[in-house]
Amino acid sequence: MDRQVGVSWTLNEPPKRSRGSRPPELEPGNPEAYARLFAQYAPRVKGYMLRRGFAAETAEELTQEVMLAVWKKAESFDPERASFSTWVFTIARNRCIDQLRRSARPEPDPDDPCWVSSVSVPPGPEDNTVAKRRQERLREALADLDDDQRHALMQVYFEGQTNTEAAESLGVPVGTVKSRTRRALEALRKRLGGGFNHA
Amino acid sequence: MPELGPSHHPEPDELLAYAAGTTEPWLSTLMACHLTLCPHCRQELVMLEELAGVMIEDFGQELEADTAGTPLLPKPVLSPTAERVIPPRPVVPGEIASQVPRPLHGFFAEPVPRFRFLAPGVSHIPLTLDGGGRPVRLVRFRPGFVVPEHAHAGLEWLLILSGHLLDATTGQRFARGDVSERDTEDVHTQLIGKDEPCVAVFAHLGPPIPRTLMGRILSKIVGL
């Protein structure tokens, strides 16, 4: 029923380092390390930029900028909060948004007087392990999804289409696209069991 | 464990789109406001961003583009924006700053924003933020105000900043941080809590279609 567009997403070998930790490529002051980091991530970042609709030349420039930003900001990468790939993704995504709008999008700000804090336990020494365990659960849940459902989710992230654009390109109503991604999210959540945040 | 914060959240596909970076600017901004007020959705967002990371690691081979000929470093001349430009933080008066989440502060047209009369019991501040061709705005209703029954020619997306709003059609009650989304086919009447004024951020992606004579008159005045 769902028309398949573009690529099929198949499982491939994950990178061979322990996830969540700072990769050795980020050792400061080592140009060879930067080259290795570039070789590992630049093809995926450039592929992402191309899918978000940038021309080859722009995609290339944006990729260089993202990789340099990753390198320069390595100090601020916190393995307790996110995996390295997630961090690279958020930098690429934000760069992409800035380029599309020619301005930064407003972000929630913990220093905002309006900020409502969580009553959950503040981050402690256990957090790193908890974060890694959550990533593992997410990884297993994702691998366990139907191809169709995983495809629907990956399209949202990497085809870079709004719901309206996706509906137009598929020739279906917006509601259909929304319920398709909603069902995929529900399936993922079901596989995560008691909730991602209550591991 | 009970969580502080709102009980009505944006649709799951909207949070997903926010994580993916594909939401329209007006929605990104209002989502950022909700996220400021909602620890629950911030946790969800962490999960959705982490999901992207896992996808890149495990399924990212198909994403790969050829970078064999790509120089490692950008040409400095071509890339003046390599560093993310953080605009200076707008200064807004204390009263507004304590009520309105910071992501909206850059969209006030006046240095000292003031609610202006719109109709008896309703005042507003239009923002310089485009929501589908119509300005997003702060709207303040007097206590006990009734928004007459209306349908919508497009999505109605609102975020409560203070006071209470009751959707008389569904019986749902909305307070600070809560999001109410009504789509085109929904007809509803909204009641404002009797104890205090209610301030909400409104985006109307199409004009409301009033269903009663009072509603039609109100709609002309209010233009909501």
Ligand SMILES: [Zn+2]
């Ligand atoms: Zn929420």
